[in-house]
Amino acid sequence: MSRVENYINDELKKHKKLCFALLDSENHGDIASVAKKVEMLGASAILVGGSSAIDQLDLDKLVLSIKSAISIPVILFPGNVTGVSPNADAILFTSLLNSEDPYFISGAQALGALLVKKYKIEPLPTGYIIIGENTTAWFIGRAKGIPFEKSNIAVMYSLAAQYLGMRFVYLEAGSGAKRNVSTEMISDVRKYFDGLLIVGGGIRDSEIAKQLVNAGADIIVIGTLLETDPDWEKKFVEIISAIRS
Numbered sequence: 632m633s634r635v636e637n638y639i640n641d642e643l644k645k646h647k648k649l650c651f652a653l654l655d656s657e658n659h660g661d662i663a664s665v666a667k668k669v670e671m672l673g674a675s676a677i678l679v680g681g682s683s684a685i686d687q688l689d690l691d692k693l694v695l696s697i698k699s700a701i702s703i704p705v706i707l708f709p710g711n712v713t714g715v716s717p718n719a720d721a722i723l724f725t726s727l728l729n730s731e732d733p734y735f736i737s738g739a740q741a742l743g744a745l746l747v748k749k750y751k752i753e754p755l756p757t758g759y760i761i762i763g764e765n766t767t768a769w770f771i772g773r774a775k776g777i778p779f780e781k782s783n784i785a786v787m788y789s790l791a792a793q794y795l796g797m798r799f800v801y802l803e804a805g806s807g808a809k810r811n812v813s814t815e816m817i818s819d820v821r822k823y824f825d826g827l828l829i830v831g832g833g834i835r836d837s838e839i840a841k842q843l844v845n846a847g848a849d850i851i852v853i854g855t856l857l858e859t860d861p862d863w864e865k866k867f868v869e870i871i872s873a874i875r876s
């Protein structure tokens with residue numbers, strides 16, 4: 632049951648650094664065709680989810696239509712139990728470690744766990760850590776956002792995630808964030824955290840993307856760029872080639 636995790640590790644051996652595309656079920660018209668394009672352009676996986684995605688029937692349809700269009704894995708990125716859908720390949724089984732609400736640390740996970748088992752979705756144990764404030768995930772997840780310049784706090788949470796057995800840490804500035812997680816924070820976390828380091832939120836250009844992977848991110852996540860920039864295909868290709876160079 633670690634097909635997707637093995638695939639991610641194989642991709643990392645091949646390319647050193649990876650890019651996942653986040654397709655928010657609420658923000659795309661023809662999501663399958665966007666998924667097909669990002670696969671062609673070099674994304675290693677598609678994340679599907681959103682902070683406020685609550686329509687499970689819509690989500691199921693969406694996952695099926697994406698899966699019929701592509702061959703890279705479709706990984707759920709749930710904002711709640713409603714983000715669990717039967718036909719996905721895997722799920723970022725996140726705990727929002729710096730939430731002030733136990734629901735987002737272990738409550739939603741308890742409610743979702745048996746569904747993940749029933750649907751045979753591969754869980755990827757992920758410490759989800761929100762940096763900064765005022766984004767949707769920060770608000771919904773009742774996060775005590777870590778200040779961007781407080782790397783030491785992110786290090787503490789990341790190492791705690793590792794000691795709790797989580798093989799992934801996701802440093803999240805929030806979708807559409809005005810600023811991305813800093814290179815200083817990433818390199819400080821990298822010195823301590825041994826697992827796969829995912830970084831996302833506010834990444835829009837190839838130079839920044841390159842800096843973040845050089846600092847130690849294994850995987851970067853791109854979402855809003857694909858929704859808002861008419862020139863996104865060109866920029867997405869530039870990002871992929873920058874992180875692999």
Ligand SMILES: CC(C)=CCC/C(C)=C/CC/C(C)=C/CC/C(C)=C/COP(=O)(O)OP(=O)(O)O
Pocket residue numbers: 655658680681682683708709710711712715723724725726727735736739740743744759767768769771772806807
């Ligand atoms: C493991 C299970 C079943 C649930 C986990 C539930 C947790 C921990 C949720 C964390 C808090 C949260 C609301 C996360 C959302 C992460 C996410 C899918 C972000 C995608 O971007 P959006 O926040 O939807 O961006 P916009 O709405 O701004 O487009």
Ligand SMILES: O=P(O)(O)OC[C@@H](O)CO
Pocket residue numbers: 653803804805806807808830831832833834852853854855856
């Ligand atoms: O939408 P953007 O800002 O690219 O962020 C992606 C992801 O980290 C959000 O969960």
Ligand SMILES: [Mg+2]
Pocket residue numbers: 655657680681682683684767
């Ligand atoms: Mg959303």
